[in-house]
Amino acid sequence: MIKKGSWVQLHSIVLTPDQRAPQVPQDTAALPLEQWVKGWLMEDAALGQKTRARTRTGREVKGLLVAEAPGFSHGFGAFVPELLAAQESILKAAGEAVPDEH
Amino acid sequence: MSIEKSYQAVMARRNEIMKSAVGLDYSRFESGGIAFDYEAMMASPGLDIMEVKAIQADYGVGDTPLVELRRISALARKYARPGFGARILIKDEAANPSGSFKARRAALSVHVAQKMGFKGVITATSGNYGAAVASCCAKAGLHCIVVQECFDSKGRGQPEIVEKARKCEAFGAEVIQLTVGPELFYAFLLLLEETGYFNASLYTPYAILGVETLGYELARQCQAQFGAMPAAVVATNAGGGNLTGTARGLIKAGCDSPVIAASVNLRGLHMASDRAFNRKSFTTGHTGFGMPFSSWPDRSDVPRSAGRPLRYMSRYVTLSQGEVFYTTEMLAVLEGMERGPAGNTSLAAAFSLARELPREALLVVQETEYTGAGKHPNAQLAFARENGVKIATGDPREEVPGESIILPSHPGQIRCQEADLTRLREGLIIRAISEAALPISEADLHFLARETRSDTAFVEGVIRKYQEEKA
Numbered sequence: 001m002i003k004k005g006s007w008v009q010l011h012s013i014v015l016t017p018d019q020r021a022p023q024v025p026q027d028t029a030a031l032p033l034e035q036w037v038k039g040w041l042m043e044d045a046a047l048g049q050k051t052r053a054r055t056r057t058g059r060e061v062k063g064l065l066v067a068e069a070p071g072f073s074h075g076f077g078a079f080v081p082e083l084l085a086a087q088e089s090i091l092k093a094a095g096e097a098v099p100d101e102h
Numbered sequence: 103m104s105i106e107k108s109y110q111a112v113m114a115r116r117n118e119i120m121k122s123a124v125g126l127d128y129s130r131f132e133s134g135g136i137a138f139d140y141e142a143m144m145a146s147p148g149l150d151i152m153e154v155k156a157i158q159a160d161y162g163v164g165d166t167p168l169v170e171l172r173r174i175s176a177l178a179r180k181y182a183r184p185g186f187g188a189r190i191l192i193k194d195e196a197a198n199p200s201g202s203f204k205a206r207r208a209a210l211s212v213h214v215a216q217k218m219g220f221k222g223v224i225t226a227t228s229g230n231y232g233a234a235v236a237s238c239c240a241k242a243g244l245h246c247i248v249v250q251e252c253f254d255s256k257g258r259g260q261p262e263i264v265e266k267a268r269k270c271e272a273f274g275a276e277v278i279q280l281t282v283g284p285e286l287f288y289a290f291l292l293l294l295e296e297t298g299y300f301n302a303s304l305y306t307p308y309a310i311l312g313v314e315t316l317g318y319e320l321a322r323q324c325q326a327q328f329g330a331m332p333a334a335v336v337a338t339n340a341g342g343g344n345l346t347g348t349a350r351g352l353i354k355a356g357c358d359s360p361v362i363a364a365s366v367n368l369r370g371l372h373m374a375s376d377r378a379f380n381r382k383s384f385t386t387g388h389t390g391f392g393m394p395f396s397s398w399p400d401r402s403d404v405p406r407s408a409g410r411p412l413r414y415m416s417r418y419v420t421l422s423q424g425e426v427f428y429t430t431e432m433l434a435v436l437e438g439m440e441r442g443p444a445g446n447t448s449l450a451a452a453f454s455l456a457r458e459l460p461r462e463a464l465l466v467v468q469e470t471e472y473t474g475a476g477k478h479p480n481a482q483l484a485f486a487r488e489n490g491v492k493i494a495t496g497d498p499r500e501e502v503p504g505e506s507i508i509l510p511s512h513p514g515q516i517r518c519q520e521a522d523l524t525r526l527r528e529g530l531i532i533r534a535i536s537e538a539a540l541p542i543s544e545a546d547l548h549f550l551a552r553e554t555r556s557d558t559a560f561v562e563g564v565i566r567k568y569q570e571e572k573a
Contacts (some may be wrong), residue, residue, distance in 0.1 A: 014280065019109055028376045031255045034281040035289065045431050050569050054568075056276045057222060057245040059297070068225055074264045074476040077484025082495050086431045093513050094177050094436055 002068045006041045009070040010063030123294045123301035128405040137536045137549035146288045161209040166197045168323040173436040179457040181514045188459035193469040200237035201472025208234035215300035222299035226290040228263045229386045234275035235302045245315040246275040262385045265476030282379045310408035313347020321355035332359045333463035339363035340391035342411035349414030360416035364451035365392035367420040368503045381504040383482040387444040397529035419518035421450045422498040424508040427479045445471035454518040519550035527554035531564045
């Protein structure tokens, strides 16, 4: 059970596939339009339960409780050897009077 | 009374929702035909460029450095004929509080929202503009909501957009994240109705007046630092506001330099496709926005867009994703500036275009943007590889958007491709006349000539051809 007042993330369906805009391409048209919003939980609730939260602008939002203390995990990713090769080719070309592949 | 919330019902209310959410009655500028009074619309806020600069200064925005890229210019010169290879200068817009030139647009929008008494501001954007609005709202003490298209149907977030969410939250904003689809606009309209907040659209006159200072400053800086006006200015083009505002600012500084548009080539990738969403490594500055917004600017979220790039564009060039990533590395290792990558689209174009200009000419790249987790080329390429996109070193001409990213094997391979400006101009004219009664008025004819930076003979030629093909 997650306590009232906890910082959480709620998920909801904004439009079901049959409610979507007529111009969306086929692959997207078969899917719902989904939404994630963060806020403070307004009542004790368990993960996966339908509940309410108060957002930072003070709005009340409803949805399924999908995360407690949602954070960020994006970074710089795995080593990309092609970027090191790019740097080396740039430095080499800059150091030469006439670059190799003129 | 309950308000109908279906997609169709909300979209049908869009004009009345927008009228109250941007505090501007667009019908004042309409003629009843194709034409509308663009200059009257741009003058409607009643602010001259020095007043705009003063508002921006209050937010710590603007007066960014203009830096000469000596080592990059010297490298470009090695691939040019003797006597050619321009001096490349860059306006370091990453120095703005939120890390991009979008702060200029946001400062004006938030200033206006506050003056009109709005309690909060909403913006629909997955990019730097969200961070810019959130930053200015923090300084103004207004609430801020940013609505972004962030995830595919498997819940995978585009790392650059996830980073923007983090930055917006860091400025105290509420971030609403959606899966792929143009109905983001629907969710956005519902929020405007629910909250009564101001719509900080990228395409209002305020937003474009905000960019005018960029062009104005760079012309003045060129004159003061280098004793000459630019031979050309290169602008990364997506929704058209960056190019429009910059060009208008140059004119206000008495500078008639040609303005060249540059976009990343994402040909073949549908912008509203769930499958294609995480197969692109650029979230802005690309042809997926640049082409449609050039040939029809009024597809934006306001009735009449203040960003009308075909009026000011002298050329339009495209670059591959690999060329822009490569140039981003060049800026880092030769100039000590870690920026971009999307903002470096115009720099990649300049590296190629410098070869066409004499060596004393000044070629200005009018923006940089901040980089970091999620945004950095390493983050984007690692993510692309995880999503099955092939990453290789070779000939960037062989890149297929969504399938591969080819980093050049040497700088001489950076060669921008010419986009067909005539086709974009024709597209705009045909779109305009297809919804109008023919023959069109003299005023509409002149308007379309101005819209396409052409003349009435060109417009008449396109109309004739259209009618013949229709008959």
